[in-house]
Structure formats: C-alpha cells, structure tokens
Amino acid sequence: MPLDDATIPPNAHARLVNPRANGGLTVLRRGYSYDQGTGADGRADVGLLLLLYQRDPRRQFIPLQRHLAQHDALSRFLRRSLAASSPSHPERSPGMPSLTTSPPPVDVTERARA
C-alpha cells in the first residue's frame, strides 16, 4: 500500500506496519472480520481474526507487533484474545514454537466477553 506522507499520521497502523517503516520486513496476511452482534455484557462482539504467514515469527511477527504495541493509534480500541503459531514445515523450522508447545488455545468468544 503506498503511503501518503502528508495525510497519514506517524502513529497510524498502516504506516507503522508498512515495509518501509520496518526495514523491508513483510508478512502474508489474511483477515476475517466478524460481527456477532451484541455480547452478554452489552458490548459489540466484533473483531478480526488475522492470520499471518511468515518464515520466522521471531524475525517478522515479533518486531512488527512490538512496533505496534509501542505506537499504534489503533491499539486503544483493541483487545487481543489469542496468539499462536504453528510451523507448516516443522522439519524446516527447528526451535520454532508450535501449537503443541504454546499455551493451550483459548475460546476467543468467551475471552472477549469476559
């Protein structure tokens, strides 16, 4: 996505995660938005299930997420519910955390309503 320096603020999500702001770092993304109406707590039950595909989360996801955690204007509107990683080719990713070694999966819907 091209960046318009005159109109996009420095703490905008799209600017912070752009490869230009991260030494050329890229990931493949697939997002699934969901809207389940109003939850039991009366708040909107909406969100984004975001899948990121990459060779090495330590070199890609973690620096990106750190950058977002420090500066992203979007963050104050978000509650993160689950993060997990799983190597698609475990034999090519020695030492990479997988779902079997990460904390057990969380029921995202229940957590968001808590």
Ligand code: HEM
């Ligand atoms: C609820 C959470 C999030 C929302 C609503 C969100 C939304 C967006 C939107 C609207 C865009 C620009 C349009 C597009 O290219 O699709 C974008 C781009 C992007 N986001 Fe997110 N995002 C979220 C979380 C994340 C996280 C956690 C990461 C990575 C750690 C991430 C990485 C990226 C990247 C890499 C781009 C493309 C930047 C570019 O190529 O210029 N996003 N996001």
